[in-house]
Amino acid sequence: MSTATPRKVAQPAPAEVATTRPRRGLRASSTFNFWLFTGPFLIGLVIFVFVPIVWSMYLSFFEARFTVTPSEFVGFANYKQILTDTDFRNSLVTFTVFAAFIVPATWALSLGLALLVNRLRFMRAFFRSVFFLPTACSYVAASLIWKMSIFNGVRFGLANTVLGWFGVENIAWLANPDPPWYWLVIVTVRLWLQSGFYMILFLAALQNIPQELYEAAAIDGAKPGWQTFRYITLPQLRATSTAVILLLLIAAYQAFDEFYNLLSKTTWGQPPLVELYKMALGENQNYGAGSAGAVVLTLLICVVTLLQGKFMGFGRGEESK
């Protein structure tokens, strides 16, 4: 094969470039190719990700209402406004409560489903599909079903109908913050939508656990069931669990769709993104304060992500076979 090649055969494999210096022309060609491949993406990344972020930081120091052209430099006034804004601060509390419920609940439910499906001998693919199917559903569609058919505050909602069989009065699920039944609606809709997705991750991880571990445990006298789960399955799922929790937290921070659609007319239970949406695109169109809020939120998310990574050690390659 070396005879027919017009190029020199002695091309080093790309990984070895650092050690065996390639000829000048070759290096230039790989530089050209690097930009040919990554250029379009990087240009877009700069324009549509970095520029908005920087612009947002810039705007956050200016008065900018109804226009994206800043008019007056106001220093940290926007930050002061947003940090003293009770709605925005409440939204951070809302998010914290939401995350405290949804992250462990989804973790437990998706792991539980994965354990169930993994033990099935027949109809395994069927049940996997059933649990996975809600992934195809959008938050908007699911919110419609939850609000108008299941947790409708009146008689004909499914939840109230079922409770009625047991003599329970109708509950106004979403119309009243006290008692906060709306949390049940918000949490169940997301559980239904996202658990199947994370179940798939756990299923994959479960199937990667070497069977010998269970055999060895059995020889050592571990009882199947809780003991093997506690001392073998859970530790083996550590890497996946960490990744799942990280993804769940990020997803929770982005919560918008179901809150916006389920609680559109209420003043309570609004997460940060809904508040930002109202601030920047609502009646006041205050882009300055909205930008300040976005900056604050981004910083918060970065801190939480980093802390989470530090405590749970994500990126430690436990997955390596």
Add this chain to the structure above:
Amino acid sequence: MSTTAPDFKETTAPVKARRGGGVIGNTGLYVATGIAGLLFLIPFYLIIRNALMTDREITGENWKWFPTDIQWGNITEPFDDVTVDFAHAMWNSVVVAVLHTTGILLVCSLAGYGLARIPYRHANKVFYAVLVTLMVPTAVTFVPSFVLVSSLGWVDSYRGLIVPGLFSGFTCFLFRQYFLGFPKELEEAARVDGLGYWGAYWRVVVPNSLNFFAAIATITFINGWNSFLWPLVIGQDPSAWTVQVALSSYMTNQTVNYHLIFMATAISILPLLLVFLFLQRWLVQGIAQTGIKG
């Protein structure tokens, strides 16, 4: 035991010897799974039930699991409705989801390959620049992005709906990780045979990675079809609404027309259910591959 070979993944280990739960254990397992499965299916059933009932039956005194008289005529109603142009919204969603998926596959796969395989002195720095964007959730940047897009004059346009979403650091990252694991020998053979990076990529790497591309495509398509916040921000005029924004508008409408809303919901989910049925194997494998290592 191997009769029900898990279609889920290529099993590396021999099919597991399951703990023998006996008849009772197995029955309990299936009962539990069955109940959970029913709970997961009920919302889908409610969509169909409501879509094919009359409003009077939906809101009636007694709960009915089945429509007494199936209203097949409801199927066309979302398209006849004058308040929301549902057909146009569906079309917008098709255009957006298809172009979004095609664009993201093209742009992000090329960048991922460049980052994974083409030697360049500053490649690491470039990669860090991509990693940094993973820290900033796209949903948080909607205010600045809207500011940018509106100053470009892209509000209410396909460009505004599609282009800003194409540069996904996460997808690029997934492609890079995948290409790092792609067998190098194949490319080297192609290079020795005289192909440049570009030729090797299109003639060798892509044709041998179709499974991965299909998985990413499916996930991207679902995300594109279901996305709500960005289309809501950009679709100021009803002519630029995607189907999700149209559905959401039903909730704020003055009059609630239950069967119409649920028929529209059913129609909006249908394309994705089809995608699911046909591409499920890829989808599952793709998520299992990408989700963890991402």
